[in-house]
Amino acid sequence: MHAPQAPGLFGLLAEFDNPQALVNAADAARRKGYKVMDGYSPFPVEGLREALGKPRTLxxxxxxxxxxxxxxxxxxxxxxxxxxxxxxxxxxxxxxxxxxxxxxxxxxxxxxxxxxxxxxxxxxxxxxxxxxxxxxxNGLPRPHHPLFEVKEFERASSDRFFLCIEATDPLFDIDETHEFLKGLSPITLSEVPQ
Amino acid sequence: MATKEVAKNQADGESLFTGTYNFSTVTSKINDIVLRSTPKGWIFGFLVSFMVLQALLMALTWLIYEGIGTWGVNIPVGWGFDIINFVWWIGIGHAGTLISAILLLFHQKWRTSINRFAEAMTLFAVACAGIYPLAHMGRPWFFYWLLPYPTTMQLWPQFRSPLIWDVFAVSTYATVSLLFWYTGLIPDLSSMRDRAKNRWIKMIYGILCLGWRGAATHWHRYETIYLLLAGISTPLVLSVHTIVSFDFAVGNVPGWHATIFPPYFVAGAIFSGFAMVVTLAAPARLAYGLKDFITDKHMDNMAKVMLATGLMVFYGYGVEAFMAYYSGSPDERGLFLKNRAFGPYGVFYLLLILCNGIIPQLLWFRFFRTNIPWLFVISIVINIGMWLERFVILMSLQRIPWQSSTWGQYCPTVWDITAYVGTFGLFFTLLFLFMRFVPMISAFEMKHMMPESHTHAPGASHAGGSH
Known part of the structure; x- marks a missing residue:
């Protein structure tokens, strides 16, 4: 396993304003080879699990x-x-x-x-x-999570859609991943502290 | 395009949403009801309900202190108001499960805005229902004798008895309804956490929602079990009222010992339950300005369900009468004619036919389904009718056991009536608390239903992808 590329960092969080953009972004990230990531949405988004390459639940x-x-x-x-x-x-x-x-x-x-x-x-x-x-x-109950440190993430339960690529991903590199997410034209792009 | 669709839908009267909303405004419209300061009307309603609740506590205290003799039940009529009200309340609860589970499986989108409310109604109605069998035991503090547990007396419940089935059915129903309701609440509680400004309120909702953060993997598991819960609740709700009807049908009392009882009871339960949803939703949507979400279309659909189940119930009355005649048994025939339809309680039977059989036929007309004051009145008439149904089923048969020397009458005492009125206090107290502290419409499901939430596979022909 690779050591985390950026100590003190949970991951990078990209914000989108519609579910389709999130599905497209997740799909692009999967194709790129990212694995340790998750999408966040105010309601279940069809096709997001498949786009993220996550297995069906048992x-x-x-x-x-x-x-x-x-x-x-x-x-x-x-x-x-x-x-x-x-x-x-x-x-x-x-x-x-x-x-x-x-x-x-x-x-x-x-x-x-x-x-x-x-x-x-x-x-x-x-x-x-x-x-x-x-x-x-789901690893709940977990009242606190690094993502809650990001101000924008408050809207994940209302009207915004997020993709977080986590720092433990083998491909994660702070600059490269930043560049990659930027290429997906998110509304905001934030670093999530550990 | 969205506005055109709304306009078109409105023209068809098909709209499940009126007005224009996006994800953000749906969230704030629903959640801000909870976060706003307490409306005066709420305080008034809550206080009145809470006062009525005291009547229940008083009646129960007196019952426990003095004994079951404070009620009007005796031999031959051993089942009085307690069983009537138990069946009535639990029947009302069934509509909530029907709306949340069965209509989900049938992809009825109109369930979305009323399911949370109806499920809460289920929980509170079951809470009211549960009081009666417990209180009726005479020594309610020994309620745990009903449960299978190793006692020092080495006694076990009699599992061949419908009364023990009832214990299993009702307690399972209450538990599963609570789990289902809570599952549905989790995402909306997390939304409350994110919108609350006050630190303490934020923390309370944060704990209640278990730290839900809407991850895709979590949503996937969530949707899976939501569907599973709907799948198991569907046969559950049918089983509960079937077993309630077994309390009667398994016995050999003429008029109770009938195979029509399970389906006829289930239909009656849904009939009365939808009537109660209409009774509650009509004022609630007015008071909270939720007509955009609980539209006239929803009321219309509920009225249609009431009409359909009402016809099933009416058919049940017909079959009961026919079977009494067709059995050839003088007991059955005499019982039906001399005792049920024209006996001392005959007036109640005729009122029942009027309330449940004749007045609901107005719902064939669109005017009565979409005119909310009329619909409200009809729903109350149905609630009364369904209470009368249980009264007639219980009373007209128990008072004439096999030996004419033991015939008798039943008259409820003031404590029977106080306890019944008091359960309304319990029901409305809980309902007011629910409306104050949790979002009464499932906001995440409303958003999920909007056209903007639909996605297609990435890389499909729709280039651009945003809508």
């Missing part, structure tokens, strides 16, 4: 696993506490978990009746996995 798979966990949890909880398992298993299940309740002679393993809680817990676990998975993978 979140759907993670959320599926979360949902499956909820499904199995509810199934096992209901089956085992209702005594839905074979009697031979009793030896392996603690007494306090084993509560055979004869309701009008219905089978102990009445799985049809277990479906609603299974469904609800599947949904509940998926929802928790979705939100917390998104937060953790």
């Amino acid at each position: 979140l759907p798979v993670i959320v599926f696993c979360g949902g499956l966990t909820g499904c199995l949890t509810a199934f096992l909880l209901q089956t085992l506490t209702s005594g839905g398992h074979p009697r031979e298993w009793d030896a392996f299940i603690p007494n306090w978990f084993n509560y055979r309740l004869n309701i009008g002679g219905r089978p102990f393993f009445s799985w049809q009746a277990f479906v609603p809680p299974i469904f609800e817990l599947t949904v509940l676990f998926s929802a928790f996995t979705s939100l917390f998975g998104m937060i953790l993978l």
Whole structure:
């Protein structure tokens, strides 16, 4: 790995006033070979992830696993506490978990009746996995970030679009990267302190 | 070009935006409502709601001190105002999820400006609904007996009972609605942080938004889970009211034991929920000058949903009557005719047909869908009608159990009524707090919907690229 070219610098931040300019700039930066960079916008911009060359997220798979966990949890909880398992298993299940309740002679393993809680817990676990998975993978909560030092960046949540090439990028060179970003005709171009 | 489009859309009455806005003015128009100093009308509304909330606290305190006998419920009518109001409130909540999740999946763009508001309504309605089953337990401090946990008594919940399903459904629904609402809020909270001038306010919003900075990789994950949450909320909302209807339908009481109950309950929930959204949105958009975002087109669309679901509900009434006749069972027939339609509570049944079946037919006419005062009145009539529906379902059946020696009547006590009125206090208190402290329209989704936000792949034939 290259050492950062400019100590004390987080990266260079270019500001644009419309989403298309940001997509074009990100695309140019990717073609140039930059990798450690990100775009910033007040709303999701279509095609920006592709232009930046970032991979798709694995979140759907993670959320599926979360949902499956909820499904199995509810199934096992209901089956085992209702005594839905074979009697031979009793030896392996603690007494306090084993509560055979004869309701009008219905089978102990009445799985049809277990479906609603299974469904609800599947949904509940998926929802928790979705939100917390998104937060953790995004590296949040992080109330402070070097980008917030740049005055212009306040408008990233309102009406401006930013591209930040970070100093840890192997290709990053303070002068060359500056020149390159300047060639994309941004409204402003700022150095982001570490 | 944009102005021409707006003009054209206005001519079609199709506009989801009126006036000319850009990204910056959309942000300030929505967020500055929160950052401005407190309007006098808000203080008045909040104080009134807060006073009414005290009625709820008083009623609940008295209930807990004195016991469930302060309510009008007894044998044979064990389910009174508590269950009626529980079903009514939770049904109202369903429109919020429908607007935020189902309409998102169907790419209905008009949901954008009302989804935040409707989701907040869902949360607060569920909070009101949740009070009733808890209070009705008699010893509410043992509410945790409903949850599956290892007790020293070695007892577990009876998982074959719809009442336990209800615990799972309603608590999941409340939690998922909260998560979904919060997810939607994150980007707008970050925008509040950036616009706030006061250091403390900035810090509070900065913590609430988790330090959101709108990175492309973050947006990608955000959009992915927003869609996933919408996808799982859609069957969830249907399941919740289905399970609520199971509380009735799984029992063997004539008139409750019907397969029409789940779809008929879900349609009724959406019907009443949209009515409540209209009831709240009509004054709110006027008070906050948001007619440019919540346009007449939105009101028109909501009125159409009310009309459609109202017809489904009306069909449900028809099927109930037909099934009572077609069953051939004297119990079912007698119950329907002698007790529901023309019995001691018959007047409520007829009022219900008027409120839910006949008056909503006015919505076939464009005049009533776009004339906001009329629409407001109709939405209140529907809210009343849906309350009557639950009253009729519960009352006309419970009062005549199988043995005529145990027949009885139900009359709510003053504490039943106080508690019901009090939940409005809770609902509106929370709603006023919501309108004061968070942006009530999803600003980032509004911006995302504007034509200026659309991009095309770089290097495509559109040279120049800016628009």
